[in-house]
Amino acid sequence: MFLFIMTDELLILNASQLVTLKGAARPRVGAEMRDLAILENSAVLIRDGLIVATGATSEVAAQAASQCQTLDAANRVVMPGFVDAHTHAVFAGTREDEYEMRAAGFTYQEIAARGGGIRSTVRKTRAASAAELFDMALPRVRWLLEHGTTTIEAKSGYGLTLDDELKILRVIQSLNRDTPLELVPTFLGAHEIPDEYRRSDDAGQARTAYIDLVISEMLPRVANEHLAEFCDVFCEAHVFNVQESRRILKAAKELGFGLRFHADQLSLGGGSQLAAELQATTADHIEWIDEAGIAALQRAKVIAVLLPGAVFNLGLTKYAPARRLIEAGVGVALATDFNPGSSPTPSMQMALSIACTQMQMTPAEALTAATINAAYSLNRGARLGSLESGKQADVVIFDCADYRQIPYFFGINHALTVIKKGRVVVTQKSLGEKPIENCYTR
Ligand SMILES: [Zn+2]
Structure with missing residues (x-):
């Protein structure tokens, strides 16, 4: 029933905006700062704490193990952790x-x-x-x-x-x-x-x-x-x-x-x-x-x-x-x-x-x-800060369909689910029947 907790794979699918920030392997400057490399209706697959694929939900889902844990991000923004x-x-x-x-x-x-x-x-x-x-x-x-x-x-x-x-x-x-x-x-x-x-x-x-x-x-x-x-x-x-x-x-x-x-x-x-x-x-x-x-x-x-x-x-x-x-x-x-x-x-x-x-x-x-x-x-740009294959899976699901709503609706917390090194560390409710070990529940 909660087999998914036992696997090392996590699939986040159907994100209305997957904000990848894919780009040059250095700090972004000038107009580059406005290019978030957003993928719509997309998914990210995480294995052993790392991102292994991003892209259209159907293509990414095809690469996932059958018993992998899934999180549906429909009408939500998925981004790298801050x-x-x-x-x-x-x-x-x-x-x-x-x-x-x-x-x-x-x-x-x-x-x-x-x-x-x-x-x-x-x-x-x-x-x-x-x-x-x-x-x-x-x-x-x-x-x-x-x-x-x-x-x-x-x-x-x-x-x-x-x-x-x-x-x-x-x-x-x-x-x-x-x-x-x-x-x-x-x-x-x-x-x-x-x-x-x-x-x-x-x-x-x-x-x-x-x-x-x-x-x-x-x-x-x-x-x-x-x-x-x-x-x-x-x-x-x-x-x-x-x-x-x-x-x-x-x-x-x-x-x-x-x-x-x-x-x-x-x-x-x-x-x-x-x-x-x-x-x-x-x-x-x-x-x-x-x-x-x-x-x-x-x-x-x-x-x-x-x-x-x-x-x-x-x-x-x-x-x-x-x-x-x-x-x-x-x-x-x-x-x-x-x-x-x-x-x-x-x-x-x-x-x-x-x-x-x-x-x-x-x-x-x-x-x-x-x-x-x-x-x-912080000298961690090669490992953190964007959603790209090979990077550490630090990922946040926000409860809004457009990333601009994150600053726009101010004074409230939009973060729903927070993933660090591929592991859910904050969720708005327990996933499955048992709370996840060492996981904060909002
Ligand atoms: Zn200071």
Whole structure:
């Protein structure tokens, strides 16, 4: 009766739109971002966790084993799982008090200057054990999967001591091993200057001492233990300046880390130029980037990771110039920036909605940015981000017949069934008579 659960084959058939994103094996740029390579009334066949065929339902179904599990996607959109290329998903505590303060007129920087912001999350995260942090992250993992996200980048940066940074990175490693979500770890020891390095009498020396700690102790240890693939720095007027960021990122590059970079978020500080200079994989945020910065990213083939949820949630009006970036040929990715302060949402669908209405990205550009381009920004473009034979079967069935409805009906969750490595990990109801083992039921 539920033989299908025993097989390694899964056939999704009759999709009104199979959004394959088939195309060049590199980040999509310019007009390519509007080409989703959609197949209508089509199917995808999955075997042993990989996609083995896509195309007309009758042709693909003919290749399936007779007892294979089937999912009927009639009147539904089938797409690659979202790849969220920028999150701070492992943290303790929440900051709804600051959310209320911002409603009363305080800015993000004013709240940070009073000891709130990142440092308030650091205090709570330091106080939590690894086991507690893991447990706190589990419901967020569930949220992410339920909203159709199958891979995330996850940063440390709420520890800011050697042991606490290692603790967060080990929790990310555990979540990657023990949950269906795939997590790509980034070391962000230079997220903020911690409280104990903010003595007013010798502020300059204390800052330098913290940066020395990041470079000479944290980075080598993280590298030795293979706890992160990327290194990130928060380059901003009230955090790390361009010179400090360059020192840290150069040291990281020498140790073999890929570079991601919080740049030009709240002011134009030269971060985008630095990302290009160091040939970073990504420059993230870049709300304040100028034409010279855009040209530098394009020349150096740095992927721009845009985070409109943070602009929206901080009540700001200056979004990244997505249209200019796309016109200039920069590869653009979208991400949530999921974190307890500036962007407390795990929903890529929400990021798409804001991208379309506030940055004038077309729905097709936004989907490309949220899947294949995001996968390339995590060095996983050859395996994730599109529905093509040989790729990993990370697939989502959405409860709408046209992909444009995903951003259009905003504030609701369209994801019905989520498949990671060929296995159903979220479904709106149990398939068959028994619930699927280790499967979230919506
Ligand atoms: Zn961030």
